[in-house]
Amino acid sequence: MPPLSIRVSGQASITRHPERAVLRVSINASGDEKDSVSTEGSRLHDELNALFKELSPKTKYGTATTDAPVTEFSSTILHVWTQEPAIDERKPATCVNYATSTFQVTFRDFGKLNEIAKKLDAYPSVDVESIEWHLTESTEKALEYDARKQAMRNAILRAEDYAEVIGRKVVPVEVDDTIQASWGQNRYLRPVAMEYRERDGELYPGRTPKIGGGGIDPTPRDIRLISSQVSVKFEAVD
Template identity: 30%
Template sequence: MSETIITVTASTDTHHSPERATVQLALGFEGPERQPVFEKTRQLHAETSESLRALHDPIADAVTRWSADQVSVWGQRPWSQDGAQLPPVYHATTTVRARFRDFSALATWIDSVAFRDGVTVTSVEWTLTSATHSALQAEAQKTAIVSARSKAQSYAEALGLSNLRPIAVADPGMLGDVGGAGSTMSVARFASHDLAKSGEGEPLDLTPADVVISASIEARFAATA
């Protein structure tokens, strides 16, 4: 009995509210003298680190992980509009990253540091825990396989075939004859977020979008009448 080979692709998305938020700050100053610039940056770095240390303890544990391990100090001589070289300007910067599980504590902490001189909030990344991510990824993969079988069944019925037998399932591009973008079965895309000050004296209003977990697969089936 001859068989008709049907090869399909399928993908699915699943959404979940963020469980962690990683905020990154750049701390730094500039000025005409190296030592005062460095000292101001060092003091700000120490105060910011201490505020995170207070949130990272066995009882509260609002912060699950934090680091403050990058520092840069340099000088440069800018040029004026007339082409004259001006006196040197010195810069000092450090980077602080903290991962929060408590988003209310995150909003309160950002309110306390973001408007200080020398502080720049460079990013907030919204993520899931590893356990949640793995579970959602596995579920998305299963859903994609079910979708692939349904698509192949539709093709088979359109050809007047009724029996469908799975032959192979693979990551995109692995079957060799279907163009796939990417080599992994599931890719996590972290959606954008809103970071807005809700009003004078009011706490920061953090409104993260859902984290989107995507799974894409290729599948091959044999169909017979």
């Protein structure tokens, strides 16, 4: 029989429940008096810092304890600044003073995250900006390994489907995994934080959207991981 080559691509998609949630919180105090704004911003910064520190107890080696609701957190310094008014002869010139800072907090305990997100949302000068869902590094690596194997199996099954129609078998002779998958992923599996949007129940990359008048929905969002396509060349055999 004449020689026959078959080239197909295989791809794998894996969905997992998140293991970590990154909460981003900002302090946004403002007012006419710079001293009072600075004092309020400092108070809020110290209060949030104490709250997250209590939630992230450390071992003697400086790592989070196994039962710590928060594995790590960080914050920017409190920035106090003044916005000069626009020049308008018809209106009195008034300066507005601001005190701003941002916290980034990684939660392991999603029940505690839910509790803290609701608590923070009640602060008049604190904004819960976003929640991003992630996997641990060890889980990501394990899923990379599984997804590559699944993509290869998918390619083999597709090639066998074509060969079966003409009554032949196939053997792989060339593998190329340098083709990038959708969303600009690298050739290896990479996590993509997903958000649920109500329209058509679609999944989109990005952050969890705010709800209603500014609240954040702290419900965990599944993470879909997509491996790069693997292109495999097969030779048909009798």
